[in-house]
Amino acid sequence: MPRDEKTLLRKFHEAKWDEQIIFEMSVPGERGILVREVEPSVSKKVGEVLDSIPLALRRKSPPKLPEINQMRVMRHFLHLSQETMGADLTIDISEGTCTMKYSPKVQEHVAARHPGIREIHPLQPAETIQGTLEIIYKLEQFLKEISGMDKFSFQPGGGAQAAYTAASVIRAYHASRGDTDRTETITTMFSHPCDAAGPATAGFKVVTLMPNEEGYVDVDAFKAALSDRTAAIFITNPEDTGIYNPRIDEFVRAAHKAGALCYYDQANANGMLGITRARDAGFDLCHFNLHKTFSVPHGSMGGAVGALGCTNDIAKYFPVPRVEFDRKKKAYFLDYDAPESIGKVRTFMGNVQSLVKSYTWIMQHGAQGLHEVAVCSVLNNQYMLKKLNEIPGVVVRYAPGKRRLEQVRYSWEKLKADTGVGTDDVMRRMADFGLQHYWTSHHPWVVPEPFTLEPCESYSKDDIDEYVAVFRQISKEAYENPEFVKNAPYNSVVHKVPNPSIDEPERIAVTWRQYLKKKEKAREGLATRQLTVEKTH
């Protein structure tokens, strides 16, 4: 039966296998795989080599890993994969600010399977990895052009690590100038938490500015927060709301006047490729998440790359090694000669497989393709905003009539007031229609009952229409039968977890052994209590 032509809804049930935890499948003696044994001649020559291990360092009892035949291991993990709603499976426009685009299979097949990337050791001599170095070097040239910056580092393993690395670089920059009183950074509440936490980890005191009634950061409030203690500002534009701050260059000028550096969190630059550039608004540093803007799959939360860019003045503090090209020798090389570098934030050269994928993707699109990506991601967003605005219960805060860029922070404030159904309830119910749960908002919620959507360029008009149809349906259900929505999901892998925030020590079980111990303890506790009750009677 196809999708309902009129409502665009599907009858859906996600795979549900009632899968055991892997330890519950163990059959003593079974083997999942056999491993190499050394040749008899080798074994004879080396003798009882395990005896050379100092007694205190020998493993005395084997680890309590499960023993499972290979087919069952395979089946188990396939079941778990089927119980996971990757972006390949669904219209996943639900992770506003972080929506993943389609990652073409061709890039994955090459990067994951070609021995020229897979079977490369990171410390091989440069002359043996010229292909890898060429890809990294050229990708850097692409990103320099796209951002206007002079230098990129691909070492950070994600956007948050890029923000942290930027904070480290900024600390080194001010220290080298003897400007040691710059102990504060400024960010905004609608910037990603890493723009606060990254600098805090690097030792800065963080000042966070709240939006005004129009959803912008007030220029005067910003200027008042600046001082000779300000080391840098860490902001994003558009913020999570999707509203572009047209006075952004005024902020940058004011910060520069106060002696601070300016960092632009461009994790998601989908809507801006070839439209506007960080450097042209005056920023000193910026970062792109290659796993968002430049099409690398998110891998169940990594590996990723937060590509960090900066101007020439700051480049000398960047991590080592850098990939450079020797024009005389016509060869790429790794440059460690950077005495003022902050050192390293990550071992080796970073997630090189991601760099190969992003290089491939940019090479498939060129300038015209990137422009198309930017336009379609913004067009999709404005189109969906119009459609969602028609749904009872949806509210869009701030800046009415202003065009948003690639995402919007919506609110179920009205739905909650009318029906008692809140954003978490709707979020759970989505799974019943074959959609990934949407992302609400970072904490604290400034917009009540928030949800953040971003229909990036990968999704067609029909995809968006189907997605909106689900929201229309859930809204209808909330007005007709709120309890039903509140107890969702019904057609997902599992049912509602009544208390998903686990904070009480006796409930914390992050490993199977910890779970078994706590269960045992609870049983003992119960037995003791029962005994006491019996005795008192």
Place this chain on the structure above:
Amino acid sequence: MSKERTIVFPYVPNSVPSVKAEMLKEVNAKDEMELYNEIPEHLRFKRKLKLPEPILDEYDIRRHVEGLLEKNKNCKEYLNFLGAGCAQHFVPAVCDEINGRGEFLTAYVGESYADHGKWQALFEYCSLMGELLDMDVLSVPLYDGGQAAATSIRMASRITGRNEVVVPRSMNPEVRMVLGNYLKPDITIKDVDFDPRSGLIDSKDLNSKVSAKTAAVFLENPNYFGCLESQASEIGKLARERGAEFVVYCDPISLGVLAPPSQYGATIACGEYHTLGIPMVAGGGVGGFIATKDDMKYVREFKDLMFGITETNTPGEYGFGEVLFERTSYGSREKGKEFTGTSTGIWAITAGVYLSLMGPKGMKETGTTIMQMSHFAARELAKLKGISLKFKTPFFKEFVLNFDKSGKKVSKINKMLLKNGIIGGKDLSRDFPKLGQSALYCVTEIKTEDDIQKLVEALKEAL
């Protein structure tokens, strides 16, 4: 852009002109640039990006990228003896099969309903690592071993309220560089000498540097040179007596034959889990872990997400929830423990698959094969004229060869080896000049007697 020929990009469905026109009409925009009317004119980028002309068809893009990768010399065609934090181990086919599944590969931060399988797979990764390490508590993975070491030390500092860490001078220089930046500005690093004869930490120097200010004593075991720190137990005792945490960085693939750090006194175990079923990928195949016992003093200090097992409203049905979410920067911004973010989920799932396949016997046998093969190689190589084993200390997987008596530089020898299809061990002369012309050789379970014989012959020729 209007002068360009129209291209419908397969990954941009609404680039179909008629669809785009219809949607523009829906949003009351007369043209594409009206969508951007919030961006002031002076901030708009006026020219076209200078990027190479795109390669539009899939056959040619594949050929182009593969052509670049084929300029590399890979460790399948070359015989590789590099390790130093990234080693060439056996990767079971099932590991590749599972981490290539689109469901896992393209999943992100979905909740534990639609993404229940991902939550369970990561819970199982933590659980399996917990058994291997004989510890109860792990978070989701970290970026790499360097980050795991750095955060372990910061955890120790928060737990003890102290601001010094003692680390061995023999430690992995890559990890040491990560610490050098990450522990700023609050934690001071005290470097402890290693004994030039044994390669082990100098216990006298250590004793003089552990004080009432010490938050943690950090030890690698096996250490960077492959040596087994036989005094680990005593070092742990010293650390704890002086009120410091004992942080041990270990290689999980060794733990079928070596005792996990918790069994010789470590209060925090950490390290790099890339050895568990993950290819090298030019250093992209790395991931970090941290483990502790079940004590809220430790649990509260983890910086990354923790997935706890619980029950749904259907009796007996497993569900998952977030543990102590407020700890993290997602929950509390700058007040969270350090910062958290996307790390290495797909590799953690892979490591879980690997440990499930291996079981206790596979881990013991793998560890045994590595011990045998690496000792065989060391023995055969040390027989060569001009080569000696730098340290006569028990080791696992890696060992240091010294070439001083040959009168030749490691860099020169490695060039000769390369001509014979061999990638020699890591040249230590830059990071550890005191060791003279020495190289760190790594021999794992995938090396054969013939491989070692080939190396022996090539070295004979090179010397």
